[in-house]
Amino acid sequence: MTEQVLASGRPHAIKCIVTFIIVTLVGVVNATMNSRWYAHHSRALSVKSPLRLTMVFAVVSFLFSVSPSVLASSVEGVRLWRAPDHTRLVFDLSSPAEHKLFRLTNPERLVIDLEGTAFKAATNELDFSNTPISRLRHGKRNKQDLRLVLDLSQATNPRSFSLKKHADKPDRLVIDLYDIEASTIKTVETIQQTTKTSPKSDIVIVVDAGHGGEDPGSIGPGRLFEKDVVLAVSKELQAVIDNEPGFKAVMIRSGDYYVENVQRRKKARDIRAHMFVSVHADGFTDARAKGASVFALSRRGATSQMARILASKANESDLIGGAGSVSLSDKDDVLAGVLVDLSMTATLASSLDVGDRVLKNMGRFTRLHKNHVEQAAFIVLKSHDVPSILVETGFITNPEESRKLNSHGHRSKLANAIFSGIKDYFYDNPPEGSYVAWKKSNNGEIIHTIAKGDTLSSIAKRYKVSISTIKEANSLDGATIRIGQRLTIPAS
Secondary structure (H helix, E strand, C coil): CCCCCCCCCHHHHHHHHHHHHHHHHHHHHHHHHCHHHHHHCHHHCCCCCHHHHHHHHHHHHHHHHCCHHHHCEEEEEEEEEECCCEEEEEEEECCCCCEEEEEECCCCEEEEEECCEEECCCCCCCCCCCCCEEEEEEEEECCCEEEEEEEECCCEEEEEEEECCECCECEEEEEEEEECCCCCCCCHHHHHHHHCCCCCECEEEEEEECCECCECCCEECCCEEHHHHHHHHHHHHHHHHHCCCCEEEEECCCCCCCCCHHHHHHHHHHCCCCEEEEEEEECCCCCCCCCEEEEEECCCCCCCHHHHHHHHHHHCHHHHCCECCECCCCCCHHHHHHHHHHHHHHHHHHHHHHHHHHHHHHCCCCCECCCCCEEECCHHHCCCCCCEEEEEEEECCCHHHHHHHCCHHHHHHHHHHHHHHHHHHHHHCCCCCEHHHHHHHCCCCEEEECCCCCCHHHHHHHHCCCHHHHHHHCCCCCCCCCCCCEEEECCC
């Protein structure tokens, strides 16, 4: 199929009107010719009479002959988003439209048929670089339906779904093209093997920048998007975490794309993370609302009206975008429920503890909306075995706080305050086998045995200490070391 310009429905509509007039005139003539029949049956005139049949036929003919482009949907816009594992195309529709999707090979193509739909969107600004899409084509099918063809440079696993009109978003058709490649779920153990930042395991913190892609989140003055602010804060937080020996950050999203709420918390559980932190910025209709907040999950309802509103808003993101390590497959439903409850109770207690520490740290330099950790039914926090908190960094809809959130200095303070609370919690409650647990029980000294390829520079970088510190602790005059030599690495 070659790309073609779609014909307007106006000429067809005029043709339909003319047809309607002709059919009506034929009906009138037919009725006149049968006037004697009408007189004879005037008492029993019904819908079965020739006149009514003719009028019904005329109306039905008109309705069935009207161009679908006049009555049905149209594609008004197209947007493209690239995530690490898939590409998303979003088609804005003027009204809902049924669609079918199928693949073609040799060469690879994806075909999407939309019933009774016209194409009115501009596609010249779509950037297909770094995606499996090489070209988007469109044309008419069966004179009324729309056929979209995606020419692909490689095979993909496609998924499609429709989104109903919501708030300021129109009806949409979403096409996700998932990359086909071997995917390995990184657990805490595999993360330790690949990072090798210390001889003991790292405490893994999952950092979740809220919203993204199609979902901008709240919008502040000057069209400052929450999704951009929280991604910047999250990257600052990632850097602070990775700079601390014994800790490792894993980002849920590292760019402008959307990740479903359930998938966010699932990723934290899949890698057996020790902590999940979701970063957001509040938005409210009253621009006077201000202050940072910290939330944990509530199992009994929101602790305040504002908490309920914010949770509801956060949970609506998907409209725009097990029991942990305890296996329940061989347990009955009642026992499974008990195990989940026990696990959830301990996890929630940890969440409230770390949340309180984070809140107090933020309160040292910025206004707080509430002086205690609030609770609400945030979908993203519903993990049974990973302590999880949601940090609202301030109200982006408040002009003063919006300016602060848009500044690197303030975002850096927020990142340090968040991590300071997390670090305090884990130094008081270190996971078994972690670097932090080992450091607390051994005064923090590490014995490193020199291996082939080691240098003082590489050792210092690995343990995040200075070369001079290593030399001083081991009474080294120069940079010469030998294989098998044991060096004491002081606590950083």
